[in-house]
Amino acid sequence: MSPVLAGVLQLLALVVALALAYRPLGDHMARVYSSPDHLRAEKWIYRAVGANPTAQMRWPAYLRSVLALSAVSVLFLYLLQRLQGSLPGSLGFSSIDPDQAFNTAASFVTNTNWQSYAGEQAMGHVVQTGGLAVQNFLSAAVGMAVAVALVRGFARSRTGELGNFWSDLVRGTVRILLPMAVLGAIVLVACGAVQNFAGIHPVGQFTGGTQQWNGGAVASQEAIKELGTNGGGYFNANSAHPFENPTPFSNLFQIFLILVIPFSLTRTFGRMAGNLRQGYAILAAMAVIWLSFTALMMWTEFHHGGPAFDLAGGAMEGKETRFGIGGSAVFAVATTLTSTGAVNSFLSSYTGFGGGITLLGMQLGEIAPGGAGSGLYGMLITAVVAVFIAGLMVGRTPEYLGKKLGVREIKPAACYILVTPALVLSFTAAAMALDTLAHSMTNSGAHGFSEILYAYTSGANNNGSAFAGLGADTQWFNTTLGIVMLLGRFLPMVFVLALAGSLAGQRPVPETSGTLRTDKPLFSGLLVGTIMIITGLTYFPALALGPLAEGLAS
Numbered sequence: 001m002s003p004v005l006a007g008v009l010q011l012l013a014l015v016v017a018l019a020l021a022y023r024p025l026g027d028h029m030a031r032v033y034s035s036p037d038h039l040r041a042e043k044w045i046y047r048a049v050g051a052n053p054t055a056q057m058r059w060p061a062y063l064r065s066v067l068a069l070s071a072v073s074v075l076f077l078y079l080l081q082r083l084q085g086s087l088p089g090s091l092g093f094s095s096i097d098p099d100q101a102f103n104t105a106a107s108f109v110t111n112t113n114w115q116s117y118a119g120e121q122a123m124g125h126v127v128q129t130g131g132l133a134v135q136n137f138l139s140a141a142v143g144m145a146v147a148v149a150l151v152r153g154f155a156r157s158r159t160g161e162l163g164n165f166w167s168d169l170v171r172g173t174v175r176i177l178l179p180m181a182v183l184g185a186i187v188l189v190a191c192g193a194v195q196n197f198a199g200i201h202p203v204g205q206f207t208g209g210t211q212q213w214n215g216g217a218v219a220s221q222e223a224i225k226e227l228g229t230n231g232g233g234y235f236n237a238n239s240a241h242p243f244e245n246p247t248p249f250s251n252l253f254q255i256f257l258i259l260v261i262p263f264s265l266t267r268t269f270g271r272m273a274g275n276l277r278q279g280y281a282i283l284a285a286m287a288v289i290w291l292s293f294t295a296l297m298m299w300t301e302f303h304h305g306g307p308a309f310d311l312a313g314g315a316m317e318g319k320e321t322r323f324g325i326g327g328s329a330v331f332a333v334a335t336t337l338t339s340t341g342a343v344n345s346f347l348s349s350y351t352g353f354g355g356g357i358t359l360l361g362m363q364l365g366e367i368a369p370g371g372a373g374s375g376l377y378g379m380l381i382t383a384v385v386a387v388f389i390a391g392l393m394v395g396r397t398p399e400y401l402g403k404k405l406g407v408r409e410i411k412p413a414a415c416y417i418l419v420t421p422a423l424v425l426s427f428t429a430a431a432m433a434l435d436t437l438a439h440s441m442t443n444s445g446a447h448g449f450s451e452i453l454y455a456y457t458s459g460a461n462n463n464g465s466a467f468a469g470l471g472a473d474t475q476w477f478n479t480t481l482g483i484v485m486l487l488g489r490f491l492p493m494v495f496v497l498a499l500a501g502s503l504a505g506q507r508p509v510p511e512t513s514g515t516l517r518t519d520k521p522l523f524s525g526l527l528v529g530t531i532m533i534i535t536g537l538t539y540f541p542a543l544a545l546g547p548l549a550e551g552l553a554s
Contacts, residue, residue: 007329014259027267042171081127103478116478133217140228142169145165153503193246200214248324263286297332300354301351336362338366338375352548365461366378384405409502412499421539431456451470456484
């Protein structure tokens with residue numbers, strides 16, 4: 001079988017699996033977030049944190065709860081790393097330096113999972129399982145809760161109430177993420193992923209000495225890492241490591257875990273909004289972008305010219321032979337179009353245009369299908385902008401899902417669109433102006449610039465992947481990337497919840513013959529066009545200096 005055909009068959013199998021899971025999972029999530037009942041285990045959690053799960057919250061209260069949980073999480077994870085040397089199960093590792101501890105705490109709480117350290121050489125079992133893995137669950141559940149709050153804003157009328165954050169958080173964790181992660185971990189263990197609490201031990205004799213490995217609860221952390229679109233790996237090689245991703249089947253299964261919740265949330269949106277076709281329209285826009293990017297990536301990596309590429313069957317540098325170009329390309333697009341950031345190949349070794357595709361995928365705003373929750377609310381914000389543009393074109397007040405889109409709605413939507421590019425471009429410019437930057441860059445020219453642009457794009461969009469040619473374990477990068485990750489996560493949430501509160505307070509507007517139909521293929525096309533135009537106008541100059549220049553020169 002040719003490598004191209006193998007890659008296409010993997011993609012087809014993935015599409016079928018996602019299609020089969022779409023309806024049952026989407027409906028299940030809608031029931032979870034709409035049910036008035038609470039499980040006994042959930043009631044115990046509410047008592048422990050002192051929360052009233054039945055109290056309805058307006059958007060400022062919902063936001064305060066999000067920020068309070070996240071602030072406590074950052075502080076807890078920071079202290080856990082700083083005290084690691086005194087904790088049991090540390091495997092003899094010392095405490096983490098302050099700047100790296102701050103970066104890692106900000107990274108995992110914001111669902112970014114950027115890592116400027118080698119996991120198997122820095123983090124013990126307590127930090128990995130009691131700190132990082134816990135935040136993998138909580139950060140994903142927070143994103144899903146905010147997305148559901150926005151959906152309620154569209155679905156409700158004449159009230160500013162968006163639900164209860166603590167109820168949404170606990171239900172998302174207990175009823176959705178936890179059972180799915182358990183099943184995912186069992187599958188990964190069956191595939192050969194490691195799941196133990198072994199210490200550091202030699203694994204064989206090599207020239208010059210022995211090689212040492214440490215075990216860990218890898219399969220369980222790998223499952224929630226992908227399912228919650230987190231991305232932080234137990235080992236430095238991430239999903240290229242055979243302990244995390246042993247076989248081609250486990251590779252395809254991990255891609256499935258990455259995509260299944262973001263895609264299925266579109267059905268949850270349609271179900272909760274009372275119109276499934278609205279969810280299908282959003283799904284269509286996501287699917288068109290994802291399939292187009294995947295096809296472009298596979299074409300770029302398979303057909304790059306040159307004798308070495310011809311002998312290898314494509315651009316095999318930096319890719320695992322057990323996955324091949326097809327499995328690596330599909331994985332790379334899935335992780336950069338979501339907020340996962342896991343990698344099963346060395347992105348810095350991709351072709352110039354291939355690296356540009358991963359960059360552009362993040363710069364779209366992580367919305368196709370995006371992260372767990374963040375993809376849906378990012379796409380809905382863009383839909384609001386698309387409807388507003390369409391309204392301006394035909395000269396009537398724009399309406400979306402029975403809600404008028406006026407100044408109060410467009411201001412937070414516009415701020416949401418602008419805040420992430422502002423972070424990316426301003427911090428990239430500041431980093432490039434530093435005299436000491438050359439010490440962190442292993443490449444010069446267009447590729448070196450791409451490393452810096454990629455780092456801040458990844459941080460601000462809460463992705464977490466890296467070109468890996470950048471030495472980011474410095475005080476400058478640890479501190480600034482930590483700040484960018486926090487601002488890139490929580491500033492957009494402010495605007496999402498403000499928009500949700502404004503929408504929930506409106507009276508429903510009856511549909512007329514002049515209302516733009518937002519459940520038709522025409523609207524899906526308008527939405528895709530809006531996304532590409534906004535992204536192109538924002539990032540094209542930076543892309544031209546980096547991956548485009550490199551691709552045209554090769």
